[in-house]
Amino acid sequence: MNIKVASIDDGADILNIYAPYVQSSNITFEYDVPSLEEMQQRIAQTLCQYPYLIAKDNDRVVGYAYASAFASRAAYQWGSELSIYIDSHYHGQGVGRQLYQSLLHILKIMHIQHVYACITHPNIKSEKFHEAFGFQYIGCFHHAGYKFHQWHDIVWMEKTIGNEDDVQPIIPFSSLTREQIESCLGL
Structure with a gap:
C-alpha cells in the first residue's frame, strides 16, 4: 500500500469510492454525488491549506483521507476536522490506519493542535x-x-496532537517542503 498526496487527476478514482457512500449510506449527509469537476475543485481547494491523501494498491486508489478547517474564525485555526473513505473491498485491511498515521503526522508538522471527527x-x-x-x-x-427519510444523530470525537503550551503559527500544507511531506507518507 502506498500513501500519496492526491491530485486533481485522482478525482475520478476518489469519486468512485465516495459515490456509494452518498447513494446508499448515511455516513455522509450529502444527497447527490458530486460531478467530477466538483470533486477536482474540492481536492484543489483542500490542498491549498490542508493535506489530502490517497492510498494506492498498485495503481488502484483504494482509500482517501483529508483534513479541513474545523471552523472559520481565527481562533479555531489550530483545530482540523478529518474525513476518511475506504473502498468497501478494502475495509479491515489497514488502509485507514495507514492514511490516518500519515495524515496526523503531517498535521503535527503544520502545528495543528487538535483534530476532530464528526461521525x-x-x-x-x-x-x-x-x-x-x-x-x-x-x-x-x-x-x-x-x-x-429518517433523522440521524452525529457524534463528535477529538484528539490532541500538539503541545498546547507551545502554540506556533499554522503552516499551510502548500507551504510544506516535499521532504517534510514525504517523511510522513511511509509511516
Whole structure:
C-alpha cells in the first residue's frame, strides 16, 4: 500500500469510492454525488491549506483521507476536522490506519493542535477506528441530519496532537517542503 498526496487527476478514482457512500449510506449527509469537476475543485481547494491523501494498491486508489478547517474564525485555526473513505473491498485491511498515521503526522508538522471527527451515529466501525487512534467522545447532536427519510444523530470525537503550551503559527500544507511531506507518507 502506498500513501500519496492526491491530485486533481485522482478525482475520478476518489469519486468512485465516495459515490456509494452518498447513494446508499448515511455516513455522509450529502444527497447527490458530486460531478467530477466538483470533486477536482474540492481536492484543489483542500490542498491549498490542508493535506489530502490517497492510498494506492498498485495503481488502484483504494482509500482517501483529508483534513479541513474545523471552523472559520481565527481562533479555531489550530483545530482540523478529518474525513476518511475506504473502498468497501478494502475495509479491515489497514488502509485507514495507514492514511490516518500519515495524515496526523503531517498535521503535527503544520502545528495543528487538535483534530476532530464528526461521525454519523451509530457507526461502530468508525467510532472504534477513531478510539484506536486515541480519539475521545465529546458529544452527540441528536437528529442533526435527515437522509433517506429518517433523522440521524452525529457524534463528535477529538484528539490532541500538539503541545498546547507551545502554540506556533499554522503552516499551510502548500507551504510544506516535499521532504517534510514525504517523511510522513511511509509511516
